[in-house]
Amino acid sequence: MKAKMSVQVVVKLKANLKRETVFAKMLRPVLLLRPFARAFHATPSLNLNPKNVEEVRIPVPWGHIAGKWWGPRGEELIVAVHGWQDNAGSWDPFLERLPGNRSVLAVDFPGQGLSSHLPPFAHYSFLEMPLVLKRVVNYLNKPVHLLGHSGGSAACFLFACTFPEDVLSYCGIDYLAYCYKKESNRVTHLAKAIDAHLNLSARDAKKAKRHSWEEAKERWVVSTKGSVTPASAEILMRRGVIKCPDGKVAFSRDNRLKNADLNLLHVEQLRSIVADFKVATCLLRGLQSEYFFERGVKHFPEVLDILKNQCRLYEYHEIDGNHHFHMDKAEEVVDLYESFLAKVGSRWWGPIDEQPLLALHGLFDNAASFDLLAAHLAEVPALLAVDLPGHGLSSHVGKGLSWSYTAMLSALRFAIKQHFKWPKAYLLGHSYGSTLALSYAGLFPAETAVMVNIDCARAVNAASCDDGPATIRRNGERMLAIENRAPSKKTMTYGEAVEKIFAKRKRKMTAEQCGILASRSLTNVGGGRYIFNDDLRMACPSIGRHTFHGYDALVENVRCSVLNIAASEGLLMGQNMAVVKKHLAIMGKNCQIVDSRVVVGGHHVHMDKPEEVAAAVDEFWRSSVKFRRDESSISSETYLVNHHFKWPHVDFLSHSFGSCSAFAYAGLFPKHVRKYVSLDCARLNMATRAEPNPTFLQIAVQSTLDAEEYENAPLPFEDHVANFMEIRRDKGGALTEKSSKILLARNLRQIESGEFVENVDPRLPMYTGLLPESTLDELARRITCELLSVRFTDGVLRGARKEAYEKQIDLMRKTSKNLIAVDIEGNHHAHLENPECVAPVINEMLT
Known part of the structure; x- marks a missing residue:
């Protein structure tokens, strides 16, 4: 540990490291995330040159989201999000020191930096940020690494909880999330925040205060209590001020950002949101900053233990610095972040919580060989590719040992049975990897559900019964020669390495395909030079291979659904096809589904024709595998009462959702409400409890995006x-x-x-600012006006909701000047269907 830096690092892999066998060390999962994220993983390690920075504009309905793109495009991408009232410039010191192969988009969040302000009357809220980030990710059309500071960290964390399939990793700097615990404090806060929001919204931006450059810089430093140094303030001002004709400057950020967030999460809501969080996470905290705990997770400190136990990779570091230490100590932060990214190293296509189709590559290939195929799979919910031992980024076979086919099978068994603990395996194999899948399905038939073979190499891989002492001797001598060979010190450029792979391939491959494989076959030694990291012993025939009769016996045991894909110019044509047809006939008698396809292409047909192979796999998957809505309305009502009509007091007659708004207003601003008539209030239909998990927010965000494409049909x-x-x-x-x-x-x-045509906003069915039932109870305790609460017997307040409704009625009886609660027969719209039954009750209360 460094003297000035306390570091606690917890790296949690899904294997128990104390019990990990040599096979676990040999087999490293490679997680591939939809959509196709990169073709080349390794590029020269150079510091980013400011000349390589490009300004970008991402179109959004209210204008644009601005950003700075650092480094090359097309590489695995990092999206960096600044803190509240900062801008993308806060990342400049950090990104100037990041290795040159990194591709980073530092964005200005709405209302900050060079990004458009939100439309009039809208408010800035963390619960809206997943939608903003979703727009960015959709624009990029690829999963991303998320890097956030302060409020940007909270936004990234919430997005990663909501859309984990879009996130490769998450790194949060000096903030994680904020949640509240006491409902009384929450309600008091909300009332003040709504009024403050409306006052800030009414300010004329054209009348903003003007300052000299030095005055503006000093204000920025003072406003952060010194967290931002004068040098850092200079950087932030490049995007954070506008120059006026008189030579002075004015801050460009939206006034509304000065207000507190109207939408906050209760501690139990946050607990639910993180319940299934597994994204690789790195948290960095400044020791001289109070943001992480005192202004962050003080009501939910156990969240750190939850992340530590759940995330597939978790790190926590403490750095000697204040809240903006990523600007002051950029080099330290870069070192920690680079180390974290090196450990992430794994990629997954599709939802993390879905059991994936496990993809096994061919000999001398690696997991990247499935990149093109994975991008085209639509029906398969998730795909996990692995680098087999001695290939790609996986460990080599133990020193002094020959590599054996049975060791490969043992590694596969360990991964499925002990590491992931899958009851049944879904296997996809190409070439040599396909022989492993076939062997596994034959050895463990009751524990294999699906097997997809792509140009299976069983006929080529089979051991001959004629293999005698001479063959064994030759292989032994070759192994010893490789073992005694001095490690090659010859390095090459990335392009030279790709050319070498291309030249050595006996099976025809394109230079592009070789480049894809090179992305996991090379080690960057610096200076733009590389060496191969493959285990040379893989070139020797393995011991423990099946004979032809051994494959026959394995095939007899297979009971899973089978798809066999042969390449028209692959291994299975000619005399080898007879073996394939025999095995398919045997499996046809024992397996419920056996399908066979021929796809035009070479041995790497899944790379030659990924669309066609993916279509076949998707069709097979469909037939064989059985898998399995705002507090803004309160703000709107506040504006109508206080700012538009300027009424000192208000009486409410409200129904359903309108009654929800009236209910909240009466609890937030009790002195301004005299009488409140509630007709079948739907507040308990819309209340959240501890269950509003990320799926809820995900649906809300996606529904909003879908609504923007919705066209009303004329009828x-x-x-x-x-x-x-x-x-x-x-x-x-x-x-x-x-x-x-x-x-x-x-x-x-x-x-x-x-x-x-309908003129109803299609976004209305979804809400992102729902109140927990405990908040509704607290609001009920604060209502003091005269109140008539009408429940329609066949309306929304039935069953468990009726019980909760009656509890809140009892709470309001203690504080209301006069509370009348009646039941009237009818459905949810009884006031519309049978007004003669409802009007007399209302008239009696109002007179």
Whole structure:
């Protein structure tokens, strides 16, 4: 440990390291993440040159998200997100020191730096940030490494919890997340925050204060209590101020960013969100900063233990520095981050929580050989490729040992049975890897569900019964010669290495394909030079291979679903096809599904024609494998009452979701509400509990993105009425034609053709600012106005919701000046269907 840096590093792999055998060390999982992320993994290690920085603009509905792209495009990408009220420039010292092969997009979050401000009346919230980051990731069209500082770290963390399939790794600097614990504090905070938000929104940006450059710099330093040094403030001001005609500058960030977040998470909500978090994580904390604990996870400190125990890779480091130590001590941070990325080294296509199709490559290949195929798979939920022992990034066979076929099988068995603990294996193999899949399916038939063979090399790999002492002697001598050979000191450029692979390949491959394999076959020794990292002993025939009759016996045992793909110019053509046909006939008698395809291409047909091979695998998968909504409305209502109409007091008559807003307003601003009539309030339908997991946020974000592409179909008015009635009926709230027409009179807009289109915002079904039931209880305790609460017997307040509703009624009886709670027969729209039954009750209360 360095004297000035306390470092606690926890690297957690899914194998128990104390019990790890030689086979576990030999087999390193390589996780491939959808979509195709890179072709070349290794490039010269040079510091980023400022000349290689490019300004980018990512279009969004309200304008653009600005960013600085450092390094080459097309490489594995890091998205760097700055802290609240900072900008992408905060990463300049760090990125100037990062190795030149890294590709980094440092973004300005909305309202900051050079990015567009959010539309009028919108507020900045961490719960909106997953949507912003989703737009960025969709624009990039690839999974990314997330690197965040302060508020940017919280945004990255929430995104990684919500969309783990889009995240290769997450590194958070001096912040993780904030959550609250006491509902009374939350409600008090929310009331003040809403008013502050509206006041800030009303400010005229054209009247912003102007400062000299030095004055602006001093204000930036002082506002951060010295966390930002004068030198760092200079960097941030490059994107954070605008020059005025008089030579002075004004801060360019949106005034609304000065307000506290309106949407916060309760500690139990955050606990639920991280319950299944497994993304590789690195956390860095400044020892002189109070942000990480005091302003961050102080209500949920156990989150660190949760991450430590769940993440497939977890690191925690403490650095002697303040909140902006990534700018002040960039070199230390770069070293730690580079070390972390080197350990991540693994990639997965599809959801982490889905059991993947395990892909086994051919001899002298590596896991990268499946990159092209994985990008085209649509039905297969997840794919995991591994570098076999002695290949790619996996460890070599133990010193002094021959490599053996049975050792490969043992490594495969360890990975499936002891490491991942999968009850049944889903296997995909190419060439030599396909023989391993076939062997596993024959040795463990009850524990294999799917086997996909791509140009299986069993006929070529089989050991001859004629192998005698001469063959054994020759192989032994070759192994000893390789072992005694001095390590090669010859280095080469990346291009030279690719050319060497291309020249050595007996099976025809393109230079592009060789480049893909080189991405995992080379070690960067610096200066743009490389050496091969493959185990040379792999060139010797392995011991323990099956004979032809051994393969026959294995095939007899296979009981899983089978797909055999032969390349038209591969290993299985000619005399070898007879063996294949015999084995397919045997498996056809014992297996429920056996499919065989021929795809035009060479031995590496999955790289030659990845679309065709993926289509065959997807079709087989479908037939054989059985897998298995805002507090802004409160803000809107506050604006109408206080700012638009300027009423000192308000009376509410509200129904369903409208009653939710009125309920919250009455609890947040009790002195401003005199009477509140609630008709079948839907607040308990919309309440979150401890279950709002990342899937909820993911659905909300995706629904919002989908809504932007939604086009209302023009229809005759009567067709709209029929559709509306059908939807309501399906949801258990049937409406008459008369009532439906009343509602649709304001929900439809007539166009030139005489037809009608909906004018309802399609995003309305989803909410990202829901209140936990405990917050609703706290709001209920604060309501002091006269209150009439009407529950419709066949409405939304039934069953468990009725019990929660009655509990809140009891809470409000203690504080309300006059509370009347009545039940009226009817469905959720009884006030519309049977107004004569509802109006007298309301009239009595209002008079």
